[in-house]
Amino acid sequence: MPEWGGGRTTLEMIVQELQHPVRLDESFERRVMVRVRRLHAERRSRGWVAVASRITHRPGWAAALAASVVAVVTLGLIRTWPEGRGHAAVGTAPVQFVLVAPDAHSVAVVGDFNNWGLNDSALVATNHEGVWSVTAPVPAGVHRYAFLVNGKQFVADPSAPRSTDDDFGMPSSALVVEDSTR
């Protein structure tokens, strides 16, 4: 227990403070009685129903007010994730992706333009005797992408510029799509 000056502990000081009598304003008792009498008179004139009705309204407003405060604070505090694609304002151009992979069972294309295939958004290529291809509209801009072979192996496009930022140890390619609407 921490000690204050004179060897008294914090607890002892708190107890002593609480033991002091609370001094009230001299008009306090009078003001309380005025309110009690007013409430009593109101109850007698309107009856209990009216008073009860007033009381039940208050929680409703209080709840509404509290909820509005919560909503405003929530809306203010929520920081949104930017939209995944964000290419709504730009044009698109059809792009054909081709990968020669005779031994593959499946080939898909994932990249910036389809949020890397999350939520089943990968472009599924079709097989033409080992030549896998898919054509899709891609938003104008610069994109990184890769082929996903057999659902697990990422392969860069051998015919495209390399993408250098392979932070996750995965080869990928770069694609620049012109805005065909310009």
Next chain:
Amino acid sequence: MNRPARALAALILVVGAVAPARGQDPRIDNRLDAPSRVAIKALLDSAAAQGIPVQPLMQKVYEGLAVGADGPRIVAAVRTLKVEMASVHRELGTVASADEIKAAASAVHAGVPAVELGKLKKQGGLRRSLTLPFTVLADIVSRGVPVEAGVNAIKSLVGAGAKDTDINNFQRNVSDDIQKGAPPAAAAETRAKAVPATKPDASKPEQQDQN
């Protein structure tokens, strides 16, 4: 509860129901641990405040999630990309598009100093997009072309007003040459010379005088 109170309460309920749907992305929220989410949101906020495009950072998050990277690794990759984009943003200036910044960041990642990219942007002018030249520069440097040789090659292409088709062909030819065993610097220098000029090279005053 009277009518105004009911209306207000209903409105708040609707807003309360809509707000979380607007604010969260299940692709991220369900797959990233809480500390990583907080760190990435902070990086995104910081990038937005600096005028750095946020979209490439989000795409980096999706890429990390797609390959199954853990949260700290994704945060590190996003942080690195943000630093690279900040450096090119400073050098390219406010005239650079988000795509140019993204492509230039890729070149920085490959080892090209951001200041060199700034010089290229000045040379290219305001109207010329350097998204493809920056992308090709990153590619050839990653294939072994020394930074100086790569920058000089791209500088000569941009200075000569090479079209994007020519720059694409240049990249393909350099890549093929290197694959066949050519020294990368020689491949870049030689192939850059072969690209037809469509305008006088701004770096050569005597040609400007003739026009």
